Amino acid sequence: MAAEEKVSPHVILFPFLAHGHVPAFLRLAGLRARRPGLDVTLVSTRGVLSSLSLPPASPPLRLHALPFSPADHGLPPGAESLADIQVHQFIIFFQASESLRPAFEEFLTGLGSRPPVCIVSDAFFGWTADVARARGAPHAVFLPGGAFGNAVFFSAWEHLPHARTVADEFPLQDFPGVVLHRTQIPRYMLPATGADPGTAFFRRAIAFCLQTDTVLVNTVRELEPSDLDMLRRSLGVQPWPIGPVLAAPALSDSRGDASIIRWLDAHPPRSVLYISFGSQNSINADQMRELALGLEASGRRFLWALRPPLGSDAKGAFDPEWLPAGFEERAARASAGLVVRGWAPQARVLAHPSTGAFLTHCGWNSVLESLSRGVPLLGWPLGAEQFFNAKLVAEWGVCVEVARGNLESSAVEKEKVAEAVRTVMGENATGEEMRRKAAAIARAMAAAWEAPGGSAAESLEGFLRCVEASVR
Secondary structure (H helix, E strand, C coil), rough: CCCCCCCCCCCEEEECCCCCCHHHHHHHHHHHHHHHEEEEEEEEHHHEEEEHCCCCCCCCCEEEEEEHHHHCCCCCCCCHHHHHHHHHHHHHHHHHHHHHHHHHHHHHHHCCCCCCCEEEEECCCCCCHHHHHHHHCCCEECCCHHHHHHHHHHHHHHHHHHHHHHCCECCCCCCCCCCCEEEHCCCCCCCCCCCCHHHHHHHHHHHHCCCCCCEECCCCCCHHHHHHHHHHHHCCCCCCCCCCCCCCCCCCHHHHHHHHHHHHHHHCCEEEEECCCCCCCCCCCHHHHHHHHHHHHCCCCEEEEECCCCCCCCCCCCCHCCCCCCCCHHHHHHCEEEEEECCCHHHHHHCCCCCEEEHHHHHHHHHHHHCCCCCCCCCCCCCHEEEEEEEEHHCCCCEEECCCCCCEEECCCCCHHHHHHHHHHCCHHHHHHHHHHHHHHHHHHHHHCCCCCCCCHHHHHHHHHHHHHHHC
């Protein structure tokens, strides 16, 4: 009897249209180097694909653009990512994204049946599980976030626990041991009643995800064993932890990047606090000024990647009134701080020996990048599952939460900022313990991809074997 032919599927990656999601799928695509001959296509809109900077690869990553007209849905023309809109437009954008389904189905039809396809989609494109089932194709959901954050996020949308009580604290119906505070509910979830468009969208997405064959999670088995079990109970399938899925710090010829690294080079090890709220988040103007005053009061060096405050034009000119009078000049004069407009090479900054802590919005990618370098955190979650990520890493003992949210009611005090910075970066028992725990987490992350026997390497191989078996 002839040996059974081994078939390599054509893997279709379909990330949601958000800055925190697309890069994770790109890094997932980079793992195809572990399986020579695997054909991979990344599907998105023309605007998102045109913004990508792809490194040379062999074989090259294929790209396919789907037509998308945001203006047809009442969104600004050209708004093809969450980064292009305001928070109050998020639900409209989520609904508009469902209009991509006919074009996606047409794309798959054009591929034919050989080689067979395997669809790996974002949870927000859960409807692709329905599309895959109709074709008899295997389907996986890839969660760029962690197990705990996603399990809590799904449960919160399913049951809206904050809408069932007037109390400020309440347990999750699916996971009674998890207690949330009202300030940990994302801004666009707060007004949800169960009969609103936002709830309808997320419940549809979750229901579709229940049809998937498997779930890939950007986390480490050794760090989230019980959280992976929470996710299994949420989605009904055993998740494959394949994290951390991270990009290596990229070298850049940018003069701005070079000047930032030179500034870091001039400072002692673990002496600089790095501050960034991500690529599409910001705090409000009052919070920004109070944060600046807290940094000064802490007496610690800082590198701040500053984006315009909430409600301002993200691409507009810098307004000196966003910061206290003379703040930048005083910091520069004492070589105590550097304010960078917009963006800094985050992976390189976190890998630099001078970086001692990271004040972050607790987006999962930022959390992983920081902890993979053994850098402890100061948390200031702003939206989505960031509140739950902050809760998790605080429980791990590697994060002190400074503030929560960016609404006008979300006050922050300079004294609390200064105290938190001194605690995390100081030569004190708490700071030393946080650094010890962060270093242990970094070792666990590195071990996950070590061969043989690394948990992430084994999970990825197990997933690919299951896919190949299903398409024979």
